[in-house]
Amino acid sequence: MPHTEPIYEHPYPPAELEARHPFRELDFVEYPPGEMSERAAAFEALMSRRRSPRLFSDRPVPRELIESAIRTAATAPSGAHRQPWRFVATESAAVKAAIRAAAEEEERVNYLESRMNDEWQEALAPIGTDHHKEFLQIAPWIVVLFEERFERRPDGETRKNYYVKESVGIAAGMFIAALHNMGLATLTHTPSPMVFLTRVLGRPDNERPFVMFPIGYPLPGVKVPDFARKPLDQVMVTVTEPHSASLERGDDHG
Ligand SMILES: Cc1cc2nc3c(=O)[nH]c(=O)nc-3n(C[C@H](O)[C@H](O)[C@H](O)COP(=O)(O)O)c2cc1C
Numbered sequence: 001m002p003h004t005e006p007i008y009e010h011p012y013p014p015a016e017l018e019a020r021h022p023f024r025e026l027d028f029v030e031y032p033p034g035e036m037s038e039r040a041a042a043f044e045a046l047m048s049r050r051r052s053p054r055l056f057s058d059r060p061v062p063r064e065l066i067e068s069a070i071r072t073a074a075t076a077p078s079g080a081h082r083q084p085w086r087f088v089a090t091e092s093a094a095v096k097a098a099i100r101a102a103a104e105e106e107e108r109v110n111y112l113e114s115r116m117n118d119e120w121q122e123a124l125a126p127i128g129t130d131h132h133k134e135f136l137q138i139a140p141w142i143v144v145l146f147e148e149r150f151e152r153r154p155d156g157e158t159r160k161n162y163y164v165k166e167s168v169g170i171a172a173g174m175f176i177a178a179l180h181n182m183g184l185a186t187l188t189h190t191p192s193p194m195v196f197l198t199r200v201l202g203r204p205d206n207e208r209p210f211v212m213f214p215i216g217y218p219l220p221g222v223k224v225p226d227f228a229r230k231p232l233d234q235v236m237v238t239v240t241e242p243h244s245a246s247l248e249r250g251d252d253h254g
Contacts, residue, residue, distance in 0.1 A: 073175035079163030
């Protein structure tokens with residue numbers, strides 16, 4: 001049976017909307033089912049090899065690759081299409097040295113002066129992180145992803161952004177995937193509190209550091225914790241009927 005598409009009672013965009021705002025047809029590429037499975041398996045295999053190394057080589061990485069990863073990340077969906085992200089990139093030895101020094105200072109307080117509580121320290125024990133952050137100076141690039149809490153327009157007016165953390169988190173994931181896909185490694189690094197990054201990188205007050213990414217080739221032979229990932233049945237739940245409590249409340253909106 002050939003597939004027939006549903007007819008919508010409420011088409012999108014409604015004509016009045018399209019009269020006021022531009023729309024264009026979605027550029028969607030469909031693959032034959034066999035190719036879909038192959039692509040899915042290949043991407044899953046690729047992504048399952050992603051790890052976060054904590055020792056990087058100092059081998060240079062061309063700027064074009066970093067730019068491509070940022071352009072890819074910036075294709076992320078965002079609340080009200082506000083694109084509330086800034087990727088602040090540096091390969092400057094002086095900037096990386098300043099970032100390392102400030103990060104080590106914060107991490108010294110976290111690890112050696114017990115700013116991290118026992119439960120947190122215990123969670124980190126199998127990873128064995130400490131306050132030494134040499135890799136921040138050695139990796140050829142550092143990209144700090146800032147969230148734009150609100151937009152500051154050229155006339156000084158401000159404009160609210162929506163779902164900033166969700167949007168920036170998705171962009172971060174796409175950035176990591178893009179780097180991994182091109183054969184680069186990164187560590188998701190959050191030496192908190194990270195306000196020092198605003199200072200060292202001279203960023204405006206409407207931006208807040210979200211996560212820092214040292215980027216490069218892993219040091220040959222580097223080790224990573226021998227972690228297993230949760231299998232599908234621990235991360236996926238399938239629901240086949242509305243939960244009885246929701247029926248009692250009459251929930252019917254998505
Ligand atoms: C939001 C976030 C913050 C993280 N912060 C740090 C960090 O500050 N230092 C560090 O060594 N690893 C950090 N990590 C990396 C995790 O420890 C790592 O992703 C986890 O152990 C799984 O290992 P994998 O990335 O190799 O799969 C962070 C990861 C995430 C997602």
